[in-house]
Amino acid sequence: MSVLVYTESEEGKFKKTAYEVASYARGIADMLGTTVTAVTINAEETSSLGAYGVNKVLHVKNEKLKQFSASAYASTLEMAAKQEDAKVVVLSSSANARYLAPLLAVALEAGYASNVVALPTSQEPFKVKRTAFTNKAFSHTEITTPVKIISLGKNAFGLKEAETEVQEEDFSPELPENAFNVAVQSVDKAKDKVSIADAEIVVSAGRGLKGPENWEMIEEMADILGAAMACSKPVSDLGWRPHGEHVGQTGKPVAANLYIAVGISGAIQHLAGINSSKTKLVINNDPEAPFFKAADYGIVGDAFEIIPRLNEKLKAFKEQNS
Amino acid sequence: MKILVCISHVPDTTSKINFTENDTQFDTNGVQFVINPNDEFGLTRAMWFKEKQNATIDIINVGGPETEPTLRKALAIGADSAIRINTPAVDGFQVAKELSHVIKNGNYDLIIAGRESIDYNGAMVPGMLASLIGANFVNTCIGLEVEGDTATAVREIDGGKETVTTSLPLVIGGQKGIVEESDLRIPNMRGIMMARKKPLNVVEPQGASAETKVESFDKPAPKGPTKMVDADNLDELIDLLHNEAKAI
Numbered sequence: 001m002s003v004l005v006y007t008e009s010e011e012g013k014f015k016k017t018a019y020e021v022a023s024y025a026r027g028i029a030d031m032l033g034t035t036v037t038a039v040t041i042n043a044e045e046t047s048s049l050g051a052y053g054v055n056k057v058l059h060v061k062n063e064k065l066k067q068f069s070a071s072a073y074a075s076t077l078e079m080a081a082k083q084e085d086a087k088v089v090v091l092s093s094s095a096n097a098r099y100l101a102p103l104l105a106v107a108l109e110a111g112y113a114s115n116v117v118a119l120p121t122s123q124e125p126f127k128v129k130r131t132a133f134t135n136k137a138f139s140h141t142e143i144t145t146p147v148k149i150i151s152l153g154k155n156a157f158g159l160k161e162a163e164t165e166v167q168e169e170d171f172s173p174e175l176p177e178n179a180f181n182v183a184v185q186s187v188d189k190a191k192d193k194v195s196i197a198d199a200e201i202v203v204s205a206g207r208g209l210k211g212p213e214n215w216e217m218i219e220e221m222a223d224i225l226g227a228a229m230a231c232s233k234p235v236s237d238l239g240w241r242p243h244g245e246h247v248g249q250t251g252k253p254v255a256a257n258l259y260i261a262v263g264i265s266g267a268i269q270h271l272a273g274i275n276s277s278k279t280k281l282v283i284n285n286d287p288e289a290p291f292f293k294a295a296d297y298g299i300v301g302d303a304f305e306i307i308p309r310l311n312e313k314l315k316a317f318k319e320q321n322s
Numbered sequence: 323m324k325i326l327v328c329i330s331h332v333p334d335t336t337s338k339i340n341f342t343e344n345d346t347q348f349d350t351n352g353v354q355f356v357i358n359p360n361d362e363f364g365l366t367r368a369m370w371f372k373e374k375q376n377a378t379i380d381i382i383n384v385g386g387p388e389t390e391p392t393l394r395k396a397l398a399i400g401a402d403s404a405i406r407i408n409t410p411a412v413d414g415f416q417v418a419k420e421l422s423h424v425i426k427n428g429n430y431d432l433i434i435a436g437r438e439s440i441d442y443n444g445a446m447v448p449g450m451l452a453s454l455i456g457a458n459f460v461n462t463c464i465g466l467e468v469e470g471d472t473a474t475a476v477r478e479i480d481g482g483k484e485t486v487t488t489s490l491p492l493v494i495g496g497q498k499g500i501v502e503e504s505d506l507r508i509p510n511m512r513g514i515m516m517a518r519k520k521p522l523n524v525v526e527p528q529g530a531s532a533e534t535k536v537e538s539f540d541k542p543a544p545k546g547p548t549k550m551v552d553a554d555n556l557d558e559l560i561d562l563l564h565n566e567a568k569a570i
């Protein structure tokens with residue numbers, strides 16, 4: 001018996017979420033009195049997982065898995081779960097993890113809960129807390145099957161160090177022919193930019209910026225802070241910014257440490273996507289903007305006047321503190 | 323091409339979220355229900371295939387009679403016929419299993435579902451359905467073309483997008499981007515009149531089991547007061563962000 005965790009890597013390096021899901025899996029393993037087995041696919045070094053409570057690593061090295069394939073990855077995890085007699089499988093909330101999780105759930109006949117934000121509140125019955133209604137509420141959900149699959153909400157659990165000795169094993173399961181039926185032709189990824197999913201800080205702006213030509217100062221702020229860029233829905237609908245930056249109920253969720261919203265009114269659909277961010281700073285010229293109610297810090301004023309000044313101060317702050 | 327669009331019936335996006343019966347049931351009082359936005363984008367893409375490539379569109383929903391106005395709206399937008407599997411939707415697995423029974427007999431080339439529904443946000447029905455019927459699956463789909471037996475899809479990934487090719491039958495989890503917001507259609511009078519005459523077939527469920535069960539709901543704790551900072555005092559803001567919030 002074990003808790004199985006899928007630790008994601010990119011170009012051989014673990015993503016931060018790999019350590020987060022490992023920490024969470026360790027928490028469950030402690031509750032169940034069992035061990036944590038991590039599955040890594042084409043990761044270069046795996047010993048760093050030992051710092052977060054992983055006991056065993058099943059190391060998959062396979063050129064065919066260089067490009068993500070939901071079906072092939074799900075088959076790999078299915079076989080690992082069977083070999084390890086996994087009772088719980090933990091994944092992150094990345095686009096890829098959430099792509100493969102339902103496939104794995106069918107293969108393992110396992111109940112699946114996504115967007116889980118805390119350790120189970122009870123083992124028998126197995127109950128977890130997850131977000132619902134696009135972060136406007138929580139649902140306490142029981143998973144009733146013998147094998148359970150959990151995808152952990154981003155930034156929901158944090159990193160918990162737990163020094164453990166890691167045992168490594170090569171794992172090369174035989175993949176079914178049809179696992180590669182969906183073939184990746186090209187990937188278009190902004191290399192030097194932080195993605196919303198991975199970002200600690202997200203700088204976002206809305207229709208208050210008046211036009212696509214005014215985003216330079218927002219980009220500059222994101223640059224200074226090492227933040228990802230985001231926007232409200234009308235902004236992407238108008239084509240001022242790419243669709244991938246639109247956050248909210250119909251866009252991306254943001255669970256960052258700091259969310260900065262400039263010239264965004266704070267409509268309920270927008271707020272639904274950013275609720276689980278820790279600190280929210282709102283800059284808006286309308287003191288009645290609903291966003292102020294949801295904010296931790298607010299400044300009433302004209303973005304065009306404030307942002308350039310704020311950028312100068314942030315730059316100076318960064319220089320002093322780096 | 324025969325297309326099936328899965329339609330989830332969800333509270334309108336501005337709904338206030340409340341619970342009744344000891345926080346175990348969603349309070350539908352005063353709530354307007356709509357086609358799940360991710361499904362509406364998919365339905366609109368299906369209409370494009372209907373108009374440009376002569377596809378036919380069925381829509382399907384797992385739910386009680388209360389979902390029929392939502393299905394009629396999808397018919398008014400232009401779907402040809404509707405199927406309602408007459409049982410409440412309990413969890414994504416149960417919904418996927420119920421759908422798969424009907425779909426296995428339907429010979430669909432393309433099944434369009436939404437990336438997730440905006441009520442329970444399970445993000446599991448499209449993938450589970452694809453697995454259960456043995457179809458290919460592309461999630462978070464923001465672009466789709468079909469030529470003969472081959473589909474080319476664009477998929478949103480963290481920090482970018484990727485283009486994939488695959489073959490039919492195919493299930494996609496669609497979202498905004500598969501069509502633009504401005505392409506969404508508002509049913510006109512003629513569409514609404516025609517929808518009344520289109521078939522809405524009610525089929526009885528197979529009694530598929532759910533694998534998860536909602537015990538109760540609650541809402542995030544109300545947050546503390548907002549600290550307002552004067553626009554002329556940005557040093558104070560930076561100090562608060564650094565020392566108090568530990569955010570920079």
Ligand SMILES: Cc1cc2nc3c(=O)[nH]c(=O)nc-3n(C[C@H](O)[C@H](O)[C@H](O)COP(=O)(O)OP(=O)(O)OC[C@H]3O[C@@H](n4cnc5c(N)ncnc54)[C@H](O)[C@@H]3O)c2cc1C
Pocket residue numbers: 205206207208209231232233234235246247248249250251252262263264265266267268269270273283284285286289301302303304335359
């Ligand atoms: C089904 C559905 C789903 C939706 N999903 C989403 C979603 O996922 N995400 C989303 O964002 N929206 C969503 N919306 C839209 C949402 O209802 C709002 O229309 C949208 O969030 C408003 O965007 P905005 O705040 O940028 O623009 P506006 O509402 O135009 O607000 C602009 C703000 O900027 C301020 N401003 C103007 N000039 C300045 C200045 N010089 N300096 C500082 N502030 C200034 C104004 O005071 C105002 O508060 C959805 C709507 C529907 C119907």
